[in-house]
Amino acid sequence: MEVKGTTISKQDIESGKVLFTKGDPNAHYTWDTGIGIGRYLEGLREGKIWGTYCKKCNRTVVPPRVFCELCFSPVIEWKQLKDTGIINTFSICYVNWDASRVETPHLPAVIEIDGASKGCGILHVLDEVNPKEIHVGMKVKAVWKRPEERTGSILDIQYFKPY
């Protein structure tokens, strides 16, 4: 079977062997945080983690939302969760988004927040921990920015650490 397609290298472009044009789309975004996440981020500014509870499904989720996507009901209750949780899963990441290598590994994790239903967590990062000692089920606690430094962002929690 004859298969077409011509391989070129990055060098072919850089050396001008293959002609190219360049573009840099000028698109910048400002995203409203909405009702549900807006309140979640307000909570983070106050040092609190809010979830939402659906009575019909008996499920408390985080990040919170103003509707339940399972029963599609708008009836939810706001519920303050703890700022502790357990590690559902984690990684030790040695690369940046552009495939360049990092100096200190990034430690992303899904953290099930205490007070939310089992299996309901958020994405965040770990620190103040020996990567070799991280394990699924490890208890971790949020390390907050100082109140005056908080902006109403997921980054108001600097990271989670074992406790």
Added chain:
Amino acid sequence: MGVKGKVAIVGAGLTKFVRRAQETPKELAFEAARAALDSAGMTLDDIDCVIHGTAPDAFDGLHMKGEYLLDGSGGWKKPYMRGYVGGGTGVFAPIQGWYQLSSGLFETALVVCEEKMSSCMPHPQGAFLTIFDNLTERPLKPNLLWIFALEMNRYMQTYGISVKDIAHVSVKNKNNALLHPAAQLGKEITLDEVLNSEVLAWPVHREMVSPTSDGACAVILATEKRAKKITNKPVWIKGVGWNLDSSYWTNRDLAYPQYVENAARMAYKMAGIKEPRKEINIVEPYDPFAYKELHHLEGLLLADRGKAPQLAIDGISLRTGNMPVCPSGGLLGVGNPIAAAGLMKICELFWQLRGEAGPRQVPGKPKTGLAQAWGDLMQVGTVCVVGI
């Protein structure tokens, strides 16, 4: 489920999968579409409608990529549509073609999937990153490997699976790809070489990740009446299914892809398949990462939960095994031009079931095959069961 008419695949074609192709996206789409038409002895005049599959516009930096690709895909002055479910697109596109024909609306469809990831500099991950939630995740500066590493680790921890267990998939698929004429990364590789490759994001090693690629694939679909005039070896689409889970991915069970099971059950029901492990002869599950092949085999009900690694370890999923898995070489070996990679799996089943896979031919005259793709934010399963 009300299915009106039978639909067959009657032609298939593809380009080479390469890290960087000189051809433009339109040119790649044209070469694949032309190859598929030639394989069926058809011209564009014989095509009633065109379905295009391609990933986000952000990869190419081209707005309305579906429309841009129209000319290369044979869509000129025809009913033409683009469907998109991320990485699941390559198996979703033939499903869309199937319902155009099964409904009785058209008699033939050309299905083209194309991807050119190399234009995005310095790395196509720059475009991929936008899949993370803009309000609660992107401020953490995630990279795409995170979600795969997190899911793989959860899968391993839940069932007590080791990295070595999973590495067998890389060995199998990369070796299989050596015999694929379009393959980008076919190579002889040993288990130790996979295990000793660089850890990118624990537990993901370099040799467990598919590459970024440029390439295109195409198939031609026809109703029963037309198919029998075009070829004496039609490959029938027997069942289709697709399903999406929540985009709140940190609230999901990452160890088991329930949405893949839902999609598979939909397809099995339509195909009348009661015992998939006995009735499916060849499987082409989506394998952008080694663990994903295993994850998907379990979701497809072709292995017990947590037990899929044993299929590769025991050689059952080898090309010569009892249930060949990714005889093409998969995304790990042939390459991963996102939407085209899924359709490559349909092409492989077409050739395998017709006995035209050459040196890759699975022995034993397979009758039924399954292709599956997966994507978006780890949340979509698309499934096609095909047979002769």
